[in-house]
Amino acid sequence: MISSREIKEKAREFGVPESTIERDYAQNWLLKYLSSLNMALKGGTGIKKLYISNYRFSDDLDFTLLEQMDENTLSALVKKAVTQAREESGINFRDEVESIKTESGFRNTVYFHLLQRAAGTPISIRVDFTSPDYEQILLKIEQRRIFHPYSDECNFLVKAYSLEEIMAEKIRSLFERTRPRDLYDVWFLDPKVKRSKVLAILPKKFEIRGVKFDLSSLEERKNDFANAWEKSLGHQIKDLPDFDRVYEVVVEQLKLLGQWFSQSHTPK
Template identity: 50%
Template sequence: MIPLIEVKEKAAEQGVPETTVIKDYALSWILKALYQLSGSLALKGGTGIRKAYIENYRFSIDLDFTLTKQLDLKALLEEAAVLAREESGIEFEGKIAVRSSKSGYEARLPFKLYYRYPMIIKIDATAPENELIVLPLERRKLIHPYSDHCEATLLVYKLEEIFAEKTRSLFERTRPRDLYDVWYLSKIVNLEAAVPLIARKLEFKGIELKIERFVEKKEAYRGAWYSSLRNQLKNLPSFNQVYSEVEGLLKAVFRKPRRWMNAHLYIGAVAAKSS
């Protein structure tokens, strides 16, 4: 376990609350335990980006997985909590709540670290039948930017597939972190490979390709931009810049229907290259 002073220094350096750093630290240890026990969790979302691809990416304090096969999630979390407690000294104790959700399962994993009050790690696990994983999953080393040794190999979505799901999320919900992630990832992923993935993801969920659905939520994104992201990164880019660039990207994509129609050809080539 790292000393509290390291948490305080990291929080000051990154411009986020201490609680954000504490959760990020605890996430590493529970991820290590989970992947020691199971190979059926495909990590995705913001935590997938931060813990597997980009050190010092925005903080993400929840865990998002797609299950590659059915499993007893509560039993797995209970076993992982014991293992993580033994290996890290973090008090992963208390009742682990798991309930069914629209997409699969939602869980709440309590822990205590440095302070008396418990903190909660929220976990969303999508059932295999409720999500389409197109590209081969990656095995990547856990990024753990702290002084103790927490080493693990994670099973995680490719960045292009994370980008595609984040883009789909813009048409499903209104969460500023999705907008930020699409904006950031659009600058580093292979867009030629990612665009047809977006088509497949939207098609799987039965979501229409209507740019108006994104545009009509502009003010809702604006209203929640600062309050939602201020505890996740130090230098928050301006909303107008991010929204404008993402809107331009989406309009460019939707203007090229031929690319959407040939999605299966693009995906086949990308998958073959990756395997």
């Protein structure tokens, strides 16, 4: 386990709270023992830990299951991973793991204490699992090596979405929910992905969930995104870009995308 000094140094280096570093570090050790399960990492955590090491930090671990699992089986596997991570890393993961069924699958919440927080409120890591009958993976699953920017050794491979599939789901998410991280992710990823691959799967991604590409719905929620911008992302990134700049760029991107989208299959 790394020292309190290293956590403080990393927090200064990345310009985020110490708790963000603690969670990121613990996520890696937990992920090491979850990575053997038949599922693919996705979302912001997948971007940060497997593709772009200087990306924003993420609070949760998000997976799509590659086979059907029931809640009890999955919960038992998560508890086993927690025990293994605790034994190898020295992190004080708690035995208690909360498990609930969600609309899209299952959610487990893991708690841990690290260093100076040992006597205080535990830090949580939410682990979301999307069922295979709720989501379809349309591009090839990648095998990526974890980024572990800490002094102890934590080296392993993870099954994950391609960057283009993450991008496609992030675009869809803008029309499903109001979370500033989706706006940030689409803005940041746009110049880094192969657009042809994103476009090839985007109509199907919308169709799977019955989501409509309606730019006016996004514009109606501009103030909601703006009001949550700092609170949602301020602890995840050192230099948070100006909301209005990001929003305007994304809307322009989506206008161009909408022109193409209207000529392709749009779900009713």
